[in-house]
Amino acid sequence: MSEKALSEKALDYLRKWNSEAQIASISPIFRNIIETLVNEPHMKPIGNIEDFDTAKLLCTLQDRTRIKMFTNPKGVDHLFLADSQGRIIFGSYSLEEFF
Numbered sequence: 001m002s003e004k005a006l007s008e009k010a011l012d013y014l015r016k017w018n019s020e021a022q023i024a025s026i027s028p029i030f031r032n033i034i035e036t037l038v039n040e041p042h043m044k045p046i047g048n049i050e051d052f053d054t055a056k057l058l059c060t061l062q063d064r065t066r067i068k069m070f071t072n073p074k075g076v077d078h079l080f081l082a083d084s085q086g087r088i089i090f091g092s093y094s095l096e097e098f099f
């Protein structure tokens with residue numbers, strides 16, 4: 001997998017919660033995941049991260065980054081990506097089912 005630059009759309013999402021140094025340290029695996037998510041037409045950026053702490057951990061990748069999910073009472077799915085320290089990197093939601 002080549003390490004390519006993030007698109008402006010992805011960078012706009014990431015700048016909500018990350019410094020430029022944090023963005024630069026995002027693993028190639030997460031870069032690909034973020035690019036895929038921001039290019040899905042049904043995915044929208046999360047406006048706040050209040051549900052991040054209560055989101056269910058779905059998996060931890062080999063580089064120790066984490067994928068978390070939360071479904072709010074209205075049935076809206078929130079997907080969060082966290083770094084190896086558990087800090088949010090990315091958040092998105094969809095009114096359509098993920099799985």
